[in-house]
Amino acid sequence: MVTPEITNQNKSDALKEGSVVIEMKHVRKSFGKNYVLRDINLVIHKGESVVILGKSGTGKSVLIKCIVGLNDIDDGTLIILGQDISELKRDARNELRKKIGFLFQSGALYDSMTVRGNLEFPLKRQAKRPSQTEMDHLIQEALSQVGLSAAENQTPSELSGGMRKRLGLARTLILKPEIMLYDEPTTGLDPITSKEISKLILKVQKNYDTTSIIITHDIECARLTANRIIVIQHGACAAEGSYTELLNSKNAWVRSFFE
């Protein structure tokens, strides 16, 4: 059992001045007898870019699914953009959800639609549906942000793995979210494409002024994108700090992630 170590509480102070975007207190989530999240406590501030590390199956995906509302938490408090989730009605929750972008581990692209269709879908379902010219403009903007302008009329099955990730990202960005949740954005890609995606994440962070949580097993991606890294073990936050701090951690188990 690793003793919890909080190595860094002062480093990203500049960021912590900003308002709290996500706050989790004693959050718990289990599936039957599988206790995935046992006691999650974390605070994420506006403009931060937090990377979550942890062994496969520790519940990283479940954690961000709780944030976006795909999983309900069993216990504890979850406050997003100042609103306590447990107190919100269904419609209010839906509204809040639109401010959160979620990049799925598997892409989750609509494979019956073209690339353009994938981007149009969330736009057309807005309460205030944008006009055709606005929509064209938004789609072109999102596609050029991720460098996919040439593939507008292809279907997802015709795209490569890296292009699929980009499309997933474009589809999420098109609603201009305040919070971006990335579930293993670089998994299954070659090192060069991984690096491109990491840079894309940074670009999005800057251009769209988002707060990000990034789950990854890719240390290079973590190094590039993180202001702060949180390591999860046994359903709780086991270590926290900047990249260099965790790299030089006294704890051998924490260091093992960086080897």
Place this chain on the structure above:
Amino acid sequence: MEKRISNKSQEIQNLNKKDVESPNHADANKKDKIVERRQTAREADKPDTTLDKFFIEVALVTLFTLRFFKEVFRPRFEVNETLKQSFLMGYASLPLVAITGFIIGLVLTIQTRPTLAGLGAESWLPAMVAVSIIREIGPVITALIFAGKVGSGIGAELASMNVTQQIDAMKVSGTNPFKFLVVTRILAATLMLPLLVIFADMVGLLGSFVGCNLEGNVSTQLFFVQIIESLDFEDLVPAVIKTFFFGFAVGLVGCYKGYNSDKGTEGVGQAANSAVVFASLMVFVIDMIAVQITSMLQS
């Protein structure tokens, strides 16, 4: 007895308190045990027999149906998607329905002829066949084909969207996937099956006309005059009304199975398969109920 219960609830409250108060991560293991104890208490009322599972399934389908009726009348209305699905469903089943309808009309005529001839009532042939096609065989056979073609298609499509998290992706983007995927498909199935049945009936009668003319010679005019004379309003209306229920059942079962499929690749096959089985079963059950109601009303 009461004391014991209140003791227990006290205990649980204490556990709760302890849980919340313990700030240390090292307590995680201890806490697990507590949570586990609570969980076992909950699991005491989990289903174990097949009968329990059956009733739970019935309850879930009922909830699913209620949700459909709740959402179908609330904006926003996905008109375009409903039309698109209707078109796809009709288009997918049209050739199959046409061929089956024709063959059944033909075969029925050929096989009924000797019996009627033996009774000296060969001139009743068109009327006999028409009544059985329009009242029973047309609707049921078309509904079964529809279940096989469209029900399984819906089941597989929604299940694979579920596996690949496309349904989750819709939720995340603020779209109500139940409305967009389920409501549209159930509506489309309910509207399209009656049209397909009318089409199948007509093709079936055409087959019957061909059958009549293989032996003997019946003019078109005579054939249709006989049919129209033999059909009452009371034959047609219940036959049409029940097809709406057939279509609704096929759409509902397909959507239910697909939308609630197990995550995993086998889930897709299972959803498609059980959608066909249950939809076909539902068609027969509804048919039986419809017959009962019709005969009650007519007597």
